[in-house]
Amino acid sequence: MPSKLAISYRNVTKSFGPLRAVDDVSLDIAEGEFLAIVGGSGSGKTTLLRLANRLIEADGGTITVEGEDVQNVDPVALRRRIGYVFQSGGLFPHLSVADNIGITPKLLGAPAAEIAARVDELIELVQLDRASHRDRLPEALSGGQRQRVGVARALAAKPRIVLMDEPFGALDPLTRDALGEDFRELHRKLGLTTVMITHDMTEAILLADRIAVMRGGRLLAQGTPSELSTSSDAYVLELLRTPRRQVERLNALLPQSGAP
């Protein structure tokens, strides 16, 4: 791959007590790439993601972000330059939408006027309504709106890398589809490097450039959807079979022309 690496894992391990959550994983993510990490619960995919911005510290191996070993970078500074979207939004319930979005620029010491302008820009970017949403508390928003705020917050300090932990998992299918498409568009427009965790292979195939499959702490396979389909691993093939079966069933059940 000719382009530079945004994130690189080299023989990374992490244990919690007797449990090997991440077991000798090596994985490269190129700049501008959209990578999905797929796996069941307990596969180690969330741990792998959190090792990148040092929310969790690795036991062994090397992780580099934009060429720098993360062990040599102040973890707080590292987290401020990497966007992070949490599973169920992770919005601070006592702060308004605007204050939630502006939190990282504020931590970086940006002037108030600059933060306000950036917040307005981001509210537009994630397609929320400035007048009706800006000063609300998160509890007054729908699940989809909350996750849009979560994305806006992750993008506020203009990061080049965004990490997403099952960002659309708790949403209804329509919202989920719309949000996924919208984010894919943002990823392209802003030239981001995105690492997204999901347990849904269909979502991974539809959004990501490449897919990494985790199971029991090990990286089973990585590649584009078509590369994965040639894998010899039974679990990987089983994961790919699910979307295919869904397509076949849908094709059988719905009229081919799609006209109502």
Next chain:
Amino acid sequence: MSLLNDPRWGEALSHLPDYLGNHVRVSLAALALGLAVSLPLAILTRNRPAPRAILLAFASIVQTVPGLALLALFYPLLLLAASVTLKWFGVSFSAFGFLPAMLALALYSMLPVLRNGITGLNGIDPALIEAAKGVGMTERQSLVMVELPLALPVMMAGIRTAAVWVIGTATLSTPIGQTSLGNYIFAGLQTQNWVFVLFGCFASALLALAVDQLLGLIESGLRNRSRLGAGLGAIGIAALVAATLVPTMGRTSSGYVVGAKTFAEQYVLSALLRDRLQAAGLSATARSGLGSSVIFEALKAGDIDLYVDYSGTLWANQLHRTDIKPRAELVTDLKTALAKDNITLLGELGFENAYALVMPKKRADALGIRTIADLAAHASTMSIAGDYEFFSRPEWAALQKAYGLQFRAQRQMQPDFMYAAVASGEVDVIAGYTSDGLIAKYDLVALDDPRQAIPPYDAILLLAPKRAGDERLKAALSPLLGKIDITTMREANLRAAGNDATSSPDAVATWLWQKVGGR
């Protein structure tokens, strides 16, 4: 006279600036100290289960100690600390009044603040703390920007509980020398002045409610991020403090302080002593309601300048003597012993306030009981009541030994209620006081003590070490020495036990002076 236009309301009101001011100062100082210690501890131990458990256990144990006992414990503790600092650093401090009250109350405030602080901080969704870290907050920023604001409602509830507890418990700081709204309650209980008791209760309840509401205002202001609300609450608290500071600021505290224990006779005598000093042109104030173990130490340390004690009490409690001597001899020995501590025993007032076993006259006559020796034969079918300390005093042990007394039951009672209890037959015998006017009022009789098991209890006037050479003081007091006989004191005490305006200690002291001063 109806309850509403009783002049004692006016008298109660005239004490309010002093009592309320001191109450507010000691409560808020204790609360501030309690918060300054408890909140950081709650924050420091929120992620450390072992120290947290120890801390909470300690605070819970403190909470189970009754408020009065906790306050009383701090007095000897501080006395000890003061003697240590004097020895090592050459500085001493007063172990009397404000300091022990504030420390004990601060300790008392810890449990609700700690418990709610820790609960509030631990109750935060871990995902939010993770999110705080994820957006790039340091631990301190996470604490200040996320954890504390989210824990605030629970923490404030704890602070409000602590405030109400401290303000209520502060009424118990009167016996260790801290003036508070408890002065109304203690004085009122002892002199059967229910106007004072009611006034004290209402005043402290209103104060607790007011502070609780102001803290509530601050809380909702902080929660709704409204500077106005929080500011109004803070201004309210500040105004409360300022209002209670102003009236007492201008006053000088450089006069003589007359101490009094917690019963009516002492209130009357301290008022009499104060009046005599004022009549001689000396500025004087009375510090009433001091616990009987506190008052002697307070005199020794110079926190009060003079008070009336009883020879037998000091003989047993301070000199730890169990032998009994004739009246005059005991006072002479006591005078020599007290002089070693530079305490002046100025002289006897003339009457004795001894313990005596007291029962209804009719019943005693019917059973042919004249002395304690006669009583001993009937004791096994009788019950006895005494004040809170009587049954643990050496006199009781001496009485039991000398006469072989074995009662069916024994009870402790508020002294003022004992006489009515024995008159109504609720108990058969009480350990009363010989100078009590109620003996005559209820037609009771004090039984003779032929074996002299009870030591003499001459009322004696004591002066603090720093007043040993104060001739003006001695001259002002000398007209009282030897002038108050037992009949006069009984009548004074009976007047003080009444429940109307002429029974206030001040009024009785005036009557007493007219009775003895002219002679």
